[in-house]
Amino acid sequence: MTLMQHDFRFLTLAGTRFARNTVVGALSLAMLLSPLVAANTATADAWSQKKCTLYGEAxxxxxxxxxxxxxxxDFIDGNERFIAGGCSTPAGVCPRSAAELKAADTLSMxxxxxxxxxxxxxxxxRG
Structure with missing residues (x-):
């Protein structure tokens, strides 16, 4: 084996070792952080549900x-569809009349x- 072949083989082994260590490190970090992410997701989901409940009551x-x-x-159906859907998708409710603007302002406040x-x-x- 020539010196150049030997150096290339070393680099390949070192690269493989580095890649394996990087993957193991990344997986370890992901496993350590996953409970934190899950807790944050659960908290966010609970807050989303709470917001929807509050909006429904309002x-x-x-x-x-x-x-x-x-x-x-359209205004009534849009609001009720938004609430029935768990407030998870934008409903695009457009207040047009004075009564709808008053209701939207009150709901916003x-x-x-x-x-x-x-x-x-x-x-x-829109538009």
Whole structure:
């Protein structure tokens, strides 16, 4: 075996050893961190469910206080579909009438007062 072949063989073995150590290290780190990630995910899921429950309660209160007069079919259905879906997908509810704007404003204020960010809310108008 020539010197060059010997050096190449050493580099290949060293590279293999390095790659194996890197993979083992990465897997070890992933195993150590997975309980933390799982705990954070569980906390995030619990907060998402709590936000949806709070929004559902707020929606029922607003409809009770304000009534349905002036609220369009799309506005009502959009909010109820958002809640029924676990508040997990944007509903694109667009408040158009004065009554819908008042309801959306009230819902937004109620949500924010509970620590829910505006980006959670189903409101959004296109075009």
């Amino acid at each position: 929606w029922r209160k607003v409809v009770e206080w304000q009534g349905r007069e002036g609220l369009g079919h 109620m949500a924010v007062s509970q620590g829910i960010t505006g980006s959670f809310l189903p409101f959004g108008c």
